[in-house]
Amino acid sequence: MSQQRHGNTPGNAGAVPAFPDLPEATIARLPEYLRALHNLAEAGSDTISSEGLAAAAGVNSAKLRKDLSHLGSYGTRGVGYDVTLLIDQIEYILGLDQRRAVALVGVGNLGHALAGYDGFASRGFRIVALFDADLEQVGKAINGLTVRHVGELRRAVVEDGITIGVISTPPSAAQGVADDLVAAGVTSILNFAPCVLSVPAGVDVRKVDLAIELQILSFHEHRKASLTALPGGLVGEGGNQEAVGS
Amino acid sequence: MSQQRHGNTPGNAGAVPAFPDLPEATIARLPEYLRALHNLAEAGSDTISSEGLAAAAGVNSAKLRKDLSHLGSYGTRGVGYDVTLLIDQIEYILGLDQRRAVALVGVGNLGHALAGYDGFASRGFRIVALFDADLEQVGKAINGLTVRHVGELRRAVVEDGITIGVISTPPSAAQGVADDLVAAGVTSILNFAPCVLSVPAGVDVRKVDLAIELQILSFHEHRKASLTALPGGLVGEGGNQEAVGS
Numbered sequence: 001m002s003q004q005r006h007g008n009t010p011g012n013a014g015a016v017p018a019f020p021d022l023p024e025a026t027i028a029r030l031p032e033y034l035r036a037l038h039n040l041a042e043a044g045s046d047t048i049s050s051e052g053l054a055a056a057a058g059v060n061s062a063k064l065r066k067d068l069s070h071l072g073s074y075g076t077r078g079v080g081y082d083v084t085l086l087i088d089q090i091e092y093i094l095g096l097d098q099r100r101a102v103a104l105v106g107v108g109n110l111g112h113a114l115a116g117y118d119g120f121a122s123r124g125f126r127i128v129a130l131f132d133a134d135l136e137q138v139g140k141a142i143n144g145l146t147v148r149h150v151g152e153l154r155r156a157v158v159e160d161g162i163t164i165g166v167i168s169t170p171p172s173a174a175q176g177v178a179d180d181l182v183a184a185g186v187t188s189i190l191n192f193a194p195c196v197l198s199v200p201a202g203v204d205v206r207k208v209d210l211a212i213e214l215q216i217l218s219f220h221e222h223r224k225a226s227l228t229a230l231p232g233g234l235v236g237e238g239g240n241q242e243a244v245g246s
Numbered sequence: 247m248s249q250q251r252h253g254n255t256p257g258n259a260g261a262v263p264a265f266p267d268l269p270e271a272t273i274a275r276l277p278e279y280l281r282a283l284h285n286l287a288e289a290g291s292d293t294i295s296s297e298g299l300a301a302a303a304g305v306n307s308a309k310l311r312k313d314l315s316h317l318g319s320y321g322t323r324g325v326g327y328d329v330t331l332l333i334d335q336i337e338y339i340l341g342l343d344q345r346r347a348v349a350l351v352g353v354g355n356l357g358h359a360l361a362g363y364d365g366f367a368s369r370g371f372r373i374v375a376l377f378d379a380d381l382e383q384v385g386k387a388i389n390g391l392t393v394r395h396v397g398e399l400r401r402a403v404v405e406d407g408i409t410i411g412v413i414s415t416p417p418s419a420a421q422g423v424a425d426d427l428v429a430a431g432v433t434s435i436l437n438f439a440p441c442v443l444s445v446p447a448g449v450d451v452r453k454v455d456l457a458i459e460l461q462i463l464s465f466h467e468h469r470k471a472s473l474t475a476l477p478g479g480l481v482g483e484g485g486n487q488e489a490v491g492s
Binding site for chain 1: 302346472
């Protein structure tokens with residue numbers, strides 16, 4: 001993956017803005033750094049050491065410094081990073097300076113909860129439309145929006161400038177919804193349905209599968225149980241903390 | 247990480263059962279293989295090639311073969327894998343032959359949706375107790391369970407043999423809940439609160455952060471937009487599909 005030094009101000013006159021291609025694991029950690037930095041800024045910190053930021057974000061400091069170097073952020077020896085500047089750099093890279101319009105399809109139990117999730121709006125993601133195939137749901141008001149029939153999805157994507165689709169339908173419906181989103185021009189999908197989506201190159205999919213998360217925990221539980229069952233009283237190993245995408 | 251060949255039948259008489267230490271990415275893919283295998287079994291397939299299983303699970307076949315070799319599963323050249331046997335092997339490794347009792351803390355919008363999520367029970371994860379700190383929620387019936395006050399958490403963990411805790415509280419409350427869960431003996435936590443939890447060695451935490459997922463998608467949107475803005479009409483790169491934990 002190419003790694004280019006990224007200037008502080010995006011786009012100098014006449015130059016093509018460089019945009020780093022980052023490892024997926026780095027991309028997933030940037031939002032954690034951002035959250036920690038916002039907390040620090042609120043607490044009044046102007047600068048933060050790499051160790052301090054790493055501790056706040058739950059990663060080791062060498063990994064943090066490596067991640068930020070991809071952005072062209074190197075900190076100052078003995079001082080650390082400028083909090084405000086680093087916030088700007090990360091928000092720019094994550095494209096959070098743009099407000100993104102989101103469509104959510106499937107307003108069952110989980111979809112309904114997602115439609116009301118505060119954490120989206122606070123980061124510039126506006127859910128602008130809700131859809132469902134169930135006529136019993138169509139017309140309902142959720143969080144200030146009226147649920148529309150999924151047949152209107154393609155038109156709404158174009159009219160509302162939607163770039164991100166959230167799929168919280170049953171698995172049997174998810175591929176069809178993905179196809180509609182893609183055909184309408186959406187290139188980013190957040191999939192909560194427990195299935196693998198087939199999408200063309202150029203479309204990014206992030207999958208959140210709660211059952212898989214529990215199965216991963218179950219593996220660790222099983223392994224800990226088997227280790228503590230070893231003869232001679234050998235002690236089991238420590239656990240670990242894995243964030244999504246790391 | 248040590249990789250040991252895993253026999254089909256766990257625990258031969260007199261021998262210590264070997265339990266493989268798997269890479270995290272492999273652990274995260276096993277549940278996907280399992281889902282694909284269950285679908286194949288339902289459709290009547292007795293065997294499946296690595297290419298066929300890989301396609302169904304959305305991974306490349308070399309990665310799949312590598313993953314399964316960690317389990318001591320090598321398939322038969324020209325035939326592939328025995329579906330039923332592979333299901334048994336994966337379910338054993340993931341500890342799914344044990345039913346695990348789960349406590350969920352925080353029955354707001356998201357917690358309420360999680361409490362009713364079908365996908366948990368279908369894999370042997372029983373949510374046996376719901377808790378909240380809000381007296382307005384305590385006493386409510388959700389999905390056949392009565393919400394209890396979070397002060398009863400420790401006692402319930404011991405009495406109900408709870409091994410997995412799900413935290414869907416506001417971030418300000420999450421660490422305290424984690425501390426209570428750990429103190430009561432829970433060693434696996436699924437955290438939906440947008441914060442980093444501090445836990446002792448031996449406790450595993452999986453984090454699902456919806457806002458982070460959207461920010462990752464936003465990065466990819468931003469990068470695609472910047473690539474298509476390159477002079478000379480250079481075409482942007484393809485997108486990618488990332489599942490949680492891969």
